[in-house]
Amino acid sequence: MPKDTKLVYPRAAAAKEADHPRRREHEQSERPEREPVRPVQTVDLDAELQQIYDDALLAGLSPSEVQSAFKAEIYFPKKRRPVGKWLVSAAVVPLAMLLYVFFYRAEMIDTNVAALEDYLQDTQCLVEQSALTMEMFRPLAKCEAMCKDLGDTFPRVDNITREDFMKNYAGTGKPLLVTGVASQWPALKTFSYNYFRSLYQNHSSAVRVNEEECQFFSYGCNITTLTDLLAMPDDRAHLEGDFVPWYIGWSNCDERVKRKLRTQYTVPHFVKLTKDDAENLDWMFMGSSGPGAFIHVDSVEKPSWQAQIVGSKTWTLYPMPECESVCPGKLEATMRKGDIILVDTNNWYHSTFIHPGEISITIGSEYSRE
Numbered sequence: 014m015p016k017d018t019k020l021v022y023p024r025a026a027a028a029k030e031a032d033h034p035r036r037r038e039h040e041q042s043e044r045p046e047r048e049p050v051r052p053v054q055t056v057d058l059d060a061e062l063q064q065i066y067d068d069a070l071l072a073g074l075s076p077s078e079v080q081s082a083f084k085a086e087i088y089f090p091k092k093r094r095p096v097g098k099w100l101v102s103a104a105v106v107p108l109a110m111l112l113y114v115f116f117y118r119a120e121m122i123d124t125n126v127a128a129l130e131d132y133l134q135d136t137q138c139l140v141e142q143s144a145l146t147m148e149m150f151r152p153l154a155k156c157e158a159m160c161k162d163l164g165d166t167f168p169r170v171d172n173i174t175r176e177d178f179m180k181n182y183a184g185t186g187k188p189l190l191v192t193g194v195a196s197q198w199p200a201l202k203t204f205s206y207n208y209f210r211s212l213y214q215n216h217s218s219a220v221r222v223n224e225e226e227c228q229f230f231s232y233g234c235n236i237t238t239l240t241d242l243l244a245m246p247d248d249r250a251h252l253e254g255d256f257v258p259w260y261i262g263w264s265n266c267d268e269r270v271k272r273k274l275r276t277q278y279t280v281p282h283f284v285k286l287t288k289d290d291a292e293n294l295d296w297m298f299m300g301s302s303g304p305g306a307f308i309h310v311d312s313v314e315k316p317s318w319q320a321q322i323v324g325s326k327t328w329t330l331y332p333m334p335e336c337e338s339v340c341p342g343k344l345e346a347t348m349r350k351g352d353i354i355l356v357d358t359n360n361w362y363h364s365t366f367i368h369p370g371e372i373s374i375t376i377g378s379e380y381s382r383e
């Protein structure tokens with residue numbers, strides 16, 4: 014998976030299907046035509062896991078009990094198994110997989126090495142991950158560090174040093190709201206729906222680059238691509254009259270647009286950037302009042318910061334199931350113009366709500382934990 018991919022896996026697998034049609038279409042339509050291949054027999058791991066999961070629920074277990082049982086088995090196996098037998102399996106299985114990939118798959122694509130590389134790049138995982146498999150195999154959250162001394166209120170400050178931030182928030186996974194810290198950014202005067210429309214229209218090919226290489230999330234509305242966003246009727250775009258509500262988010266992959274965006278904001282001074290943070294993408298979320306992002310947890314490398322540029326929005330965080338005994342049941346923070354929120358979106362379930370009044374526009378990116 015590309016480093017910068019924000020992969021969302023909401024609690025309900027169905028929501029993922031509905032909300033990420035774009036990436037699926039893209040994968041199917043962009044794959045170059047190849048010779049017809051013999052069908053490969055596969056095991057539908059998702060379906061099997063789903064069946065076990067459903068059976069456990071029917072037997073009276075709660076979702077978090079099923080998950081804890083599963084994790085306990087994976088991360089803390091109780092029974093020790095004969096080492097010799099497992100050592101052999103541990104060596105044989107990966108070897109068999111490698112041989113399979115290099116010989117069988119290579120034969121399927123005519124042992125053409127370029128095509129093989131292409132194939133392996135296209136094929137992000139040997140087993141396609143679903144919401145359920147991602148949830149089952151994700152690393153456990155570091156609940157103690159994330160919630161130590163947290164209490165029931167979302168931590169909030171009006172300034173913070175880099176040292177304090179890195180030690181007590183970035184390093185621990187605790188969320189933070191820093192109020193007013195972006196209030197001098199040029200973006201507060203320039204960002205609007207029209208700003209983004211002109212930005213992409215003024216850079217020919219930027220929309221195509223974005224649609225081919227970046228992600229676009231449509232939260233329960235019919236705007237599913239950047240092209241749709243830019244082609245919205247003016248009254249709907251400006252929330253005028255009897256408009257149909259909308260909320261979307263996208264990351265930008267066009268270099269010229271990126272340079273332009275970065276004249277409008279500065280990475281928060283308390284965030285430490287490392288060499289590989291140069292690859293971080295800008296993420297924009299925009300739309301009308303009502304529910305924003307549905308509850309989900311991301312699977313990205315790093316935590317994120319997000320600045321509220323226009324309007325206001327409430328974030329609601331819920332702890333991961335394994336943290337329920339150590340962490341608060343829920344945390345809420347409302348962001349207003351100029352505020353910056355910092356959340357490790359891999360380790361907190363989160364959803365957003367946009368307040369009535371203005372359109373909500375945010376910009377954000379990722380940062381390093383250490």
Ligand SMILES: O=C(O)CCC(=O)C(=O)O
Nearest residue numbers: 298305306311317358365
């Ligand atoms: O801003 C939003 O509405 C959602 C943002 C989000 O889910 C994220 O940054 O991970």
Ligand SMILES: [Fe+2]
Nearest residue numbers: 310311358363
């Ligand atoms: Fe998210």
